[in-house]
Amino acid sequence: MQRTLAIVEREMRRFRRSPLLIVMSMIFPLAQLVVLGYAFGGNVKHLRLAVVDQDRGVPAVRIRELANAVSSGAHTIDLLDYTDSGVALSALRNGNVNGVLLIPPGFSRRTLQGNAPRVALVSDNTDNFVFASLGATMNSVVAAFNEPQTEARIATKAGLDIVEIYPYVPYIQYLLPGSITMSIFMMVMIGGGIIFIDDKARGLHEGYLVTPVTKLELIAGFNLSGTIKAFMAGAVITVLGSYIAGVPNPLDPLRLVRTFLVVGVTAFALISLMFLLMVRVTDPLAPRAMFGLLNTVLYFPSGAVYPQQGFPGWMHAIAAVDPFTYAVHAFKSLLLKNTGFDAIAGDLLYLTVFSAVAMTAATLLFKRTL
Amino acid sequence: MTAAVEVRTIVKRFGNFTAVDGISFSVTPGEVFGLLGPNGAGKSTLIRMMVTLLPPTSGTALINGFDVAKQADQVRRSIGVIPQAMTTDLELSVEENLLIFAKLYGVSREKRARLIPELLAAVELTQWADKPVKNLSGGMRRRVEIARGLVHEPRVFFLDEPTTGLDPVSRTAVWDMLRKIKAERDLTVLVTTHYMDEADKLCDRIAIVDHGKLVALDSPEALKASIPGRAAEDTTLDDVFVHYTGHALRDALQAPSAMDSPFMIRRS
Numbered sequence: 186m187q188r189t190l191a192i193v194e195r196e197m198r199r200f201r202r203s204p205l206l207i208v209m210s211m212i213f214p215l216a217q218l219v220v221l222g223y224a225f226g227g228n229v230k231h232l233r234l235a236v237v238d239q240d241r242g243v244p245a246v247r248i249r250e251l252a253n254a255v256s257s258g259a260h261t262i263d264l265l266d267y268t269d270s271g272v273a274l275s276a277l278r279n280g281n282v283n284g285v286l287l288i289p290p291g292f293s294r295r296t297l298q299g300n301a302p303r304v305a306l307v308s309d310n311t312d313n314f315v316f317a318s319l320g321a322t323m324n325s326v327v328a329a330f331n332e333p334q335t336e337a338r339i340a341t342k343a344g345l346d347i348v349e350i351y352p353y354v355p356y357i358q359y360l361l362p363g364s365i366t367m368s369i370f371m372m373v374m375i376g377g378g379i380i381f382i383d384d385k386a387r388g389l390h391e392g393y394l395v396t397p398v399t400k401l402e403l404i405a406g407f408n409l410s411g412t413i414k415a416f417m418a419g420a421v422i423t424v425l426g427s428y429i430a431g432v433p434n435p436l437d438p439l440r441l442v443r444t445f446l447v448v449g450v451t452a453f454a455l456i457s458l459m460f461l462l463m464v465r466v467t468d469p470l471a472p473r474a475m476f477g478l479l480n481t482v483l484y485f486p487s488g489a490v491y492p493q494q495g496f497p498g499w500m501h502a503i504a505a506v507d508p509f510t511y512a513v514h515a516f517k518s519l520l521l522k523n524t525g526f527d528a529i530a531g532d533l534l535y536l537t538v539f540s541a542v543a544m545t546a547a548t549l550l551f552k553r554t555l
Numbered sequence: 556m557t558a559a560v561e562v563r564t565i566v567k568r569f570g571n572f573t574a575v576d577g578i579s580f581s582v583t584p585g586e587v588f589g590l591l592g593p594n595g596a597g598k599s600t601l602i603r604m605m606v607t608l609l610p611p612t613s614g615t616a617l618i619n620g621f622d623v624a625k626q627a628d629q630v631r632r633s634i635g636v637i638p639q640a641m642t643t644d645l646e647l648s649v650e651e652n653l654l655i656f657a658k659l660y661g662v663s664r665e666k667r668a669r670l671i672p673e674l675l676a677a678v679e680l681t682q683w684a685d686k687p688v689k690n691l692s693g694g695m696r697r698r699v700e701i702a703r704g705l706v707h708e709p710r711v712f713f714l715d716e717p718t719t720g721l722d723p724v725s726r727t728a729v730w731d732m733l734r735k736i737k738a739e740r741d742l743t744v745l746v747t748t749h750y751m752d753e754a755d756k757l758c759d760r761i762a763i764v765d766h767g768k769l770v771a772l773d774s775p776e777a778l779k780a781s782i783p784g785r786a787a788e789d790t791t792l793d794d795v796f797v798h799y800t801g802h803a804l805r806d807a808l809q810a811p812s813a814m815d816s817p818f819m820i821r822r823s
Contacts, residue, residue, distance in 0.1 A: 191658035195644065195651075202646045202687075388640020395606050395636040396659040397628050555608045 188398045192406025193413070200376065200414055210375050210418050211425075214368035218426055221490070222357025229318040233282040234262045235273040242293025244330075248304060251326045252286065261322045277309060284308040284319045354521055358430040362516030363489025365422050366451060366509050370483065372418035373455040377411035378463050378472040386469050391555070400553045408456050408544070415452035420445055423520075432520050444519050447529060451512040454536040457543035458508065464550045483509045511535045557620045559584045559711050559743035560605065565614035567600050567767075574600040576767035577614065582743060582760075584710070589758035590747040593800050597767040598747045599639060602715050605745070606636045619710055632660070635709035637700045639716050645689035649680055649699050652688060653706050660707035667706075674702040677739070678732050694725025698732060705736065712737075714746040718753065726750070730757055751792035761792075765800045 200206070236252065238245050249264075256262050265282060267273035273285045287305040295302035306323045310316040384390060393403060423444050427435035434440075462479075463472060486493070486500050487509035496504065504510045515532035518524040560582035567575040575597045582588045592598045603609040605616050607627040615622055621629040643652050650671060657667045675681045678698035683691065688699055697717055704712060717733075718726040730753060737744055748754055754761055755775045763771040763778075771778060779790040782798050 187661060188659050191655050194658070195647070195655045198651060198655075199644060199646045388638060389642050389644070391608060391638040391640060392642030392656075393659070394608055395631060395634070395638070396656065397631040397661070398659055554610055555603065 186402075188396075188402045189406045189409065192393070192398075192403065193410045196406070196410035197413065200410075206376055207418075210371040211368060211421060213371055214364040214422055215425065215429070217367065218357065218360055218364040219429060222355070222360050222430065225360075225490075226356030228259075228261070229314055230260045232262050232284065232315060232319050232322075233265060234319065235265050235267045235276060235282040235285040236288070237267045237270045237273050237285060238288045239270070239290045240288045240292040242296075244293045244296040244302070245288045248286075248288060248326065248330055251329050252323075255322055255326060261318060274307065277307060280309070283315055284323075286323065351522055352433065355431070358432060358521060359517075360490065361426045361430045361432065361520055362513045363484065363487065363509075364426055365419055365448065365516055366487070366489065366512045367480075367484060368422040369415045369419040369448065369452050369512075370455055370480070370509075372415040373411060373452070373459050374472065374476050374479070376414040376418075377407075377456055378459045378475075379469075381407065381460075381463055382466055382469050382472050385467060394553065394555065400548070400551055403553075404460070404544075404548055404551055408453070408460060411456040411459070412449070412452045415456060416445075416449050419448035419452060423448060427520065437523070440519055440523055443526065443529065444516065447512065447515040447519065447533065450533055450536045450540075451508070451515075454508045454512075454540045454543070457540040457547065461543045461547040461550070464547045465552075483507055486510070487513045489513045508536055508539050511539075557584075558582060558617070559586070559619060560588070560745060561617040562601075562605065563614050563616065565601070565604060565616055566612045567597075567604060567609060568612045574767050575604070575611075578764065578767070578769045579614075580762055580769060580772055582711075582745060584743050585741065586759045587737065587744045587746070587757055589754040589761040590745065590764060591749075591751070591754055591761055591796060592747075592764035596764045596800070598764055599715055600767075601764065602713055602745070602747060606634060606638075606713050607631055608638075632707070633710050635704035635707070635712045637697075637704045637712075637714045637717055639719075641696065641700070643688050643696060643699050643703065646687060648685050648687055649675065649691070649702075650684040652699060653703050656703050657706045662707050670706060670708070674705055677736050678702045679728075692725070694721050694728060697721060697725070697729050701729070701732065701736070705740070705742075708740070710741065711743045711745065714744065716747055716749065718748060718750060726753065733757075751796055755792040763796065763799045770799045771795070 234252070236249060238249060252262065252264055256264050267276070267285075270285070270287060273282070273287075276282045277285050285305075285307040287307060289303070289305070292302050292304065294300075304327065306320065308316055308319050398406075423441075424435060426432075462475065466472065482503065485491075486496065486504040487507055488504065489509065493501065493504050493510075511532040515529040518528040518532075522528070558581040560580075562578055562580050564577045564579050565575055566573065566577050578597075578601060590598050590602065600609065604611045605618060605623060607623050607630050610624060615624055617623070618630045619633040621633065623630050644655075647655070653671050653674065654667065657671065662670065672681070675684055678701055680695065680698055680702065683695065688696055691699065701714075701717070704714075714733075718729050721729065733744065734757065736742065746758070758775060760772065760774050761778060762769055771781070773781070775792060775795075776787065778795045779792065780787040782790050782794055785794065
């Protein structure tokens with residue numbers, strides 16, 4: 186035990202003297218949180234919609250007015266009037282407008298006759314988000330157009346009431362659990378993996394191997410120090426990130442204790458994974474090359490940026506074993522829903538079993554000699 | 556009396572390549588024993604087997620009576636090792652480096668409090684004790700390693716090329732300190748070096764290793780006298796070296812080292 190603590194002491198003393206490492210492992214997840222949070226978080230606004238009114242009747246003007254209401258209210262669209270549909274369509278192809286609303290001749294007549302009146306939305310579908318927003322906006326305009334002028338005193342159609350059980354969650358808050366997990370992972374990779382391999386390549390491990398330290402003490406020392414470093418990174422991002430993302434009551438003590446427990450268990454799980462991957466590696470290039478790949482394979486399938494329900498089957502398989510999935514789920518439960526222990530027990534169990542399996546495998550592969 | 560080091564027909568093979576081919580010798584307690592040989596002769600492999608870093612393919616070595624293969628832990632407790640690579644933490648201070656290793660060897664608090672200042676004084680680094688090793692010169696760093704290697708009072712001290720890359724003044728300083736420490740402590744020293752003048756002046760006996768085999772083993776004087784056709788007083792150890800190992804350059808391929816990776820952060 187004394188020897189394990191000596192290894193931890195050595196690592197922590199070195200860590201304290203590497204402020205660059207500490208700062209770098211925290212800046213990346215925070216920058217990602219802020220940039221992605223604001224980039225993806227807002228609603229799409231000011232989409233340019235060309236209006237070609239070839240009808241000019243009263244119903245056509247009404248459509249135009251309803252669209253105008255959206256334009257000056259939610260600012261989702263900006264309207265531009267075109268007289269020639271050919272010019273409007275070429276503006277669409279050139280990217281000057283995002284869509285063309287075509288009100289064909291005879292629209293008013295058909296409306297008054299009740300004879301299937303139609304307007305067309307010609308839309309640029311190379312950008313799915315813009316396409317979906319424009320479609321949804323114009324659907325609501327047409328729905329408003331179809332509403333009867335005078336409402337019945339008692340509604341005859343079924344209505345849906347949506348109840349939100351949590352306060353509004355902006356996208357930046359949705360991203361925070363992933364950012365905390367990422368900061369733990371960054372520290373595991375930089376402060377754990379890269380330093381471990383560089384020390385090994387430099388021959389620093391020979392210094393350990395000639396002492397009476399046992400294989401288990403050595404592994405325990407490396408892992409304990411790695412877990413402490415990664416825990417610190419995760420804990421700092423939890424608090425800082427909560428303030429940045431505007432999580433209500435960021436210092437709620439009970440939630441903080443639970444969150445830090447998840448940070449610790451996640452740190453240990455990721456250190457175990459890293460150690461398993463690095464135990465036989467000697468080339469300093471390897472952890473650096475693996476970094477980007479692991480980052481992608483672990484982060485994106487975890488549901489940190491996009492709901493897992495949208496994934497294809499093979500990605501579900503990755504997500505099911507990915508420790509990030511369980512960490513992100515636990516952080517979401519605690520930070521977005523302020524749940525109790527029941528909601529995160531399964532995540533903690535998986536991460537603990539994952540750590541045990543990875544650590545056992547790494548210990549078996551670890552060589553006490555060169 | 557038990558030999559400090561007794562190597563018995565030790566062999567190390569890496570695949571088809573035999574790095575050490577049945578070497579035997581013994582070192583008596585208190586001796587300074589030099590291990591010489593051209594690059595790639597097998598010196599480092601031999602020393603790595605003696606300090607339990609590499610398991611021998613066959614044969615064995617007894618260090619202070621303990622078998623390197625079967626009693627590795629006892630061997631490790633009784634030896635001090637300065638590997639060829641710099642194994643000192645550059646970010647830590649001189650004293651911290653010694654402290655961590657004392658703890659790794661399980662040296663008690665009381666003993667640490669006595670031994671660390673004593674060793675720092677012996678290698679003349681007392682005034683630099685709280686300075687990070689990265690601010691020290693190459694020669695000073697070697698002296699830190701020497702102090703660190705002795706922090707648990709070993710009986711046999713293994714040094715793999717302790718003076719390689721040092722300027723002549725630093726080399727002399729390192730050797731002077733080693734000699735002084737050896738005189739004060741009951742220490743057996745086994746050292747590899749490329750510098751023949753050092754080996755000549757400092758070693759009681761010298762073993763020359765070539766192609767993994769022991770080609771000569773005797774005192775420097777006896778080795779010089781063994782060269783035919785030359786008077787012993789005109790002969791240097793360089794002549795002895797060339798006589799036993801030949802003139803041919805040892806061009807050979809070697810396994811790539813992780814140190815050569817373009818991504819290796821070199822902090823020297």
